[in-house]
Amino acid sequence: MESPTAPEPPPDVAAADERELQALRAGDESAFLALVNRHHRAMLRVAALYVKSGASAEEVVQEAWLGVLKGLHLFEGRSSLKSWIFRILVNCAKSRGVRDARAVPMSALEDEDGPSVPAERFREGDDRWAGHWTEAPEPWPDARIESGEMAALVREALETLPAGQRTVMTLRDVDGWESPEVCELLGISEGNQRVLLHRARSKVRGYVEKRLAREERR
Amino acid sequence: MTTRPVPDLTCKELVELVTDYLEGRLSADDRTRFELHLTYCDWCRTYVEQMRQVLAAAGELTEASVAPEARDALLAAFRGWKRGGGGGEP
Amino acid sequence: MIAYKFLSRGAVAPFTGFPWPDPGAWVSARVDREDAWIHACRRGDVPYWLDEELWRVELAGPVRETRYQIASPRARLVERIAGWDPSLGRAYAGACALRARDLALPHLAPALRDALTGVADLEAIVAAVNRAGPPPLAAAYVSDAANNALHVGPATTSYIACMLASRLGDGLAAFESERAWQSRWLAERLGLRDGR
Numbered sequence: 001m002e003s004p005t006a007p008e009p010p011p012d013v014a015a016a017d018e019r020e021l022q023a024l025r026a027g028d029e030s031a032f033l034a035l036v037n038r039h040h041r042a043m044l045r046v047a048a049l050y051v052k053s054g055a056s057a058e059e060v061v062q063e064a065w066l067g068v069l070k071g072l073h074l075f076e077g078r079s080s081l082k083s084w085i086f087r088i089l090v091n092c093a094k095s096r097g098v099r100d101a102r103a104v105p106m107s108a109l110e111d112e113d114g115p116s117v118p119a120e121r122f123r124e125g126d127d128r129w130a131g132h133w134t135e136a137p138e139p140w141p142d143a144r145i146e147s148g149e150m151a152a153l154v155r156e157a158l159e160t161l162p163a164g165q166r167t168v169m170t171l172r173d174v175d176g177w178e179s180p181e182v183c184e185l186l187g188i189s190e191g192n193q194r195v196l197l198h199r200a201r202s203k204v205r206g207y208v209e210k211r212l213a214r215e216e217r218r
Numbered sequence: 219m220t221t222r223p224v225p226d227l228t229c230k231e232l233v234e235l236v237t238d239y240l241e242g243r244l245s246a247d248d249r250t251r252f253e254l255h256l257t258y259c260d261w262c263r264t265y266v267e268q269m270r271q272v273l274a275a276a277g278e279l280t281e282a283s284v285a286p287e288a289r290d291a292l293l294a295a296f297r298g299w300k301r302g303g304g305g306g307e308p
Numbered sequence: 309m310i311a312y313k314f315l316s317r318g319a320v321a322p323f324t325g326f327p328w329p330d331p332g333a334w335v336s337a338r339v340d341r342e343d344a345w346i347h348a349c350r351r352g353d354v355p356y357w358l359d360e361e362l363w364r365v366e367l368a369g370p371v372r373e374t375r376y377q378i379a380s381p382r383a384r385l386v387e388r389i390a391g392w393d394p395s396l397g398r399a400y401a402g403a404c405a406l407r408a409r410d411l412a413l414p415h416l417a418p419a420l421r422d423a424l425t426g427v428a429d430l431e432a433i434v435a436a437v438n439r440a441g442p443p444p445l446a447a448a449y450v451s452d453a454a455n456n457a458l459h460v461g462p463a464t465t466s467y468i469a470c471m472l473a474s475r476l477g478d479g480l481a482a483f484e485s486e487r488a489w490q491s492r493w494l495a496e497r498l499g500l501r502d503g504r
Binding site: 025027029032033036037040041058061062065066069070071072073074115116117119122130131132133136137138139140145148150151153154155158169173174176179194197198201202204205208209 | 228229230231233234236237238241243259261262264265267268269271272273274275276277278279282283284288289291292293295296297299300304305306
């Protein structure tokens with residue numbers, strides 16, 4: 001399956017890619033390790049969407065990096081380096097996925113329905129304020145926000161999410177990927193992406209709320 | 219088509235639109251409805267603010283570094299590739 | 309064009325968090341990005357957008373008018389309207405709560421109607437509504453409005469009055485009529501005009 005055409009990288013990205021390519025082609029090991037460090041965890045997460053086991057995902061990513069090295073002399077900069085690397089990864093993952101009997105499209109991983117905040121948080125039916133909060137969100141204490149503890153709670157919360165939601169939110173909100181990049185990588189529409197992102201963010205906020213409330217009560 | 223009885227929306231509707239709002243993806247009308255509601259509803263203002271705090275915290279997370287065995291295997295592959303002339307076969 | 313704009317404390321835009329510069333300094337948005345244009349209120353829009361600070365603003369450039377607000381790519385603060393302060397806010401909330409009572413009266417059973425007619429004290433209104441068990445719908449909104457005027461603030465109270473008007477009347481049109489009453493109340497006391 002042909003992925004949709006990747007957008008031309010903006011000039012600053014193209015320039016950074018060019019520098020990186022030159023370093024790699026010159027055999028600069030620290031440049032290679034920096035590149036690996038930047039993308040490896042995200043590649044594992046994406047690979048895991050397609051293959052059965054953690055071990056398989058590691059193998060897929062290793063295979064992908066070998067593919068990157070093999071293809072480096074052919075890379076022309078028509079897409080960003082990142083985009084190209086992840087396309088190789090997805091191709092490896094999909095081939096492996098077929099062998100592992102798990103060629104499941106992304107959309108099938110997402111079988112959730114219903115509101116992203118539990119219905120009981122809102123007044124219902126005949127209530128004259130139907131649709132308004134029953135149990136409203138309490139502002140989180142400044143001390144807890146400023147302590148850096150929020151980041152740890154968000155990390156925990158991400159681990160509780162279904163794979164598709166976790167991947168989209170991590171790519172967008174942790175790794176800073178742009179929406180079109182995520183859509184292109186995962187082969188999903190903008191609308192799909194937003195639904196996954198919305199559910200993920202809603203759940204993460206809910207998790208943080210629950211944890212902060214529990215700890216305030218102690 | 220019946221019009222709504224109020225110009226804004228309910229809290230329950232708002233929370234489903236928060237992501238679209240923060241992404242700048244609401245239509246002009248929906249954005250107005252959203253903001254009309256926030257004007258008087260402190261609870262929803264808190265909710266949106268919390269969503270922003272979650273995103274800020276997420277942005278602070280850094281990726282854990284690559285496992286040593288994986289890194290070593292990749293370094294070996296890179297060295298092999300260099301030795302092969304840095305072309306099509308590592 | 310002269311118009312009005314509510315800001316949060318410290319002249320900060322309530323939704324974007326944009327910190328407005330001192331009066332006189334122009335702020336510009338890209339003309340081709342209408343979603344980023346600066347919003348403001350005509351006199352009739354003011355009740356929809358209450359916040360802590362009310363400012364008189366000047367809009368330059370094209371003005372796009374929508375149902376509840378106007379927008380322009382270029383604006384500056386002219387002056388803070390000092391008359392909009394917590395004290396006026398409380399008075400306004402009280403006035404809205406009494407309006408809610410007035411709107412409800414024709415729809416109430418005689419006993420409750422008598423108990424609420426001419427009562428100016430908000431606590432007394434709450435007590436009267438809730439004296440004999442769960443109140444009927446219109447009276448419940450009256451109690452909500454009075455409680456919000458006492459304990460919460462003008463934004464919620466004024467909304468409740470409009471919600472009641474909407475329920476008793478023909479929906480959105482009735483809501484907007486009540487907002488028009490609120491706009492006149494505020495305009496008289498704050499010297500607000502529709503200006504060009």
